[in-house]
Amino acid sequence: MKKTLFLTAILALTFAACGTKTNPNVTPNPPAVTEAALSFELLKDSLKDKNLTVTVELLVAKGKGSEAINEVINQKVCEVLTMGDEKVANLRNYKDMFAYLQKAFKESYPDGDLGGMMGWNFEFTMRNHYKSPTYLCLGFDSYSFAGGAHPSTYSGFINIDLASNKVLTNNELLDSAKIMPAVDAAFREHWKAELPKNVTYEGAGFFIEKNNLPLAQNIGVSDNKVIFYYNPYEIAAYAMGPTVLEIPLEKLAAGIKVK
Numbered sequence: 001m002k003k004t005l006f007l008t009a010i011l012a013l014t015f016a017a018c019g020t021k022t023n024p025n026v027t028p029n030p031p032a033v034t035e036a037a038l039s040f041e042l043l044k045d046s047l048k049d050k051n052l053t054v055t056v057e058l059l060v061a062k063g064k065g066s067e068a069i070n071e072v073i074n075q076k077v078c079e080v081l082t083m084g085d086e087k088v089a090n091l092r093n094y095k096d097m098f099a100y101l102q103k104a105f106k107e108s109y110p111d112g113d114l115g116g117m118m119g120w121n122f123e124f125t126m127r128n129h130y131k132s133p134t135y136l137c138l139g140f141d142s143y144s145f146a147g148g149a150h151p152s153t154y155s156g157f158i159n160i161d162l163a164s165n166k167v168l169t170n171n172e173l174l175d176s177a178k179i180m181p182a183v184d185a186a187f188r189e190h191w192k193a194e195l196p197k198n199v200t201y202e203g204a205g206f207f208i209e210k211n212n213l214p215l216a217q218n219i220g221v222s223d224n225k226v227i228f229y230y231n232p233y234e235i236a237a238y239a240m241g242p243t244v245l246e247i248p249l250e251k252l253a254a255g256i257k258v259k
Contacts, residue, residue, distance in 0.1 A: 036063035038136075038162070040128055047098040050112035051119035052105045054081070056094050059126045059138060068165035072158060073126070073138070080142045080154055081122050105146075121145045129157060130222040135258040136160040137220050150238065154231050156218030159258070168258070174226075176215050178255030183228055184213050186245045206236050216245075221258055224249050 040059045047054040056077060061069040078091040082100060091097050105120055106112075122144050129139040138158040145151035159168040170176070188195050194204045201208035208214070214235070216228040230236070230243040249256065 038063045038065055038069075038131075042126075045094070047102060049102060049105070051109070051114050052102060052112075052121075053119065054098055054101055054122040055124070057125040058094060059128060065162060065165045069136070069160060072160065072165075072167055076140065076158055077124050080140070080156075081124055081144060083144060083152065117147065118145065120147070121151075129220050132223070132259060134162050135221070136162055137222065139220055152232075153242075155229055155242065156231070157220035157227070157229070159219070159221070161258075170215055170217075170219055172257060173219060173221065174252070174257055175255040179226075179252045180213070180215065182247055182251050183215070183245065186228075186247050187213055187243070190243060190245060201235075205240075207233075208235055221249070221256060226252050226256070 039062045041062060043056075043058045043060045045056055045058075058073060058077060061073070074093040075088075077094050078088050078097040078100075081097055082088045082091070091100055101120070101122060122142075124140065124142045126138060126140045129137040131137070136159070138160070139156070140158070141153070141155045143151055143153055159173050160166065161168055161172075191204070195201070200211045201213065202211065216230045217234060218229040218231070220227040220229070225246050225248055228243075228245040228247070230245075232238045232240070232242055235243065
């Protein structure tokens, strides 16, 4: 009996060994490579020359879709700090923008002497405002002074569809017809001292024709609210500053297209 059990055990081990033998002529499949999840690092850089300072704090994307997102970020900083100059299309990244501003300054002041005036100063900072599995919202603030009565400030958002890495327009972000009544009510509440019930926007000094409030050019969505950011000169004089409306998401849910 013991001899039979011993032989059975030997046979079982033999078959097991044969069953796991590797064929030397077959190349094993390489392990699947999974692209790293999207993340961000903060990059700080600056250009300092005589009477010219440019400072940036940019988000640098890493992982899935990062190349396209970094291209969008560089385009935005170039566009904003060159104040919409048509030549911005030739600028590929923030380093190109540094060179562009330095050239513009030297063309205006070859020896760097401003005759007692304030120097040129440009700043751009970014933040990761909100990210869901399908939607990314990046916020930014900028400051520009290149002479004149006062500096220029501009803040906004970059909205990106993570499936396509495409920048979303405001019409792709939300349904304006469904959300504008709530935005209009929030605007009037924000400016209630300047906008008594029977006063029109134009009558109160806003750059708004036919009492028809336009959608803000910059909109940011998060998990609990939507920010509508009207920059100086967008709808009012510089002295009135920006108009920032923060509306709970639940009041606008029917008109929001991103999740």
